[in-house]
Amino acid sequence: MSEKKAIKVSVAGRIQGVGYRAFVQQKATKLGLKGYIRNSDGSEVEVIAEGAEDSLEELLELLESGPNRAEIEDVNWEWIEHTGDFIRFSINY
Template sequence: MRNTNAEAQVSATVLVSGRVQGVYYRKFTVDNATDIGLVGFARNLPDGRVEVVAEGKRADIEKLIGLLEKGPSYASVEDVDVSWSSASGEFRDFSIRR
């Protein structure tokens, strides 16, 4: 039996806007992504957004996106924009990039 799409490794680039810098948003993302079993990174962008690149199973990434829509307690998420693509396979863990 062939692997289903649910098992395929995919990548999502997530741009999160609102009050998401200086509120432990990246650490929140790393902790949750690691718990779910995803790889990738989170970083602050100069325009005040946080960029998250996550690779893994689509269902697991969707679980992370649900958490990103809420964020940590001090965050105020206004918008979450997601772009899907094929997994690059370049990541070994989930980290904060500067």
């Protein structure tokens, strides 16, 4: 079994009202990742995701493309410490 990793991602752009959070939750769940996505301010969301490194890298690619109507302007991410605190990938409000 591969070592678990974690990332923190900030995504900016036109991502409100286009199903972006639901899109990310669905994709992260399919990839077997745990964590959350939440709004951080009007045009940004924050993602914390934990899981296998290859799945996290795949999620990063999906975060950069988003669902059809999203317009992603900026994606910033960093590796963070894996905590194992999450039981699933959720949308936090």
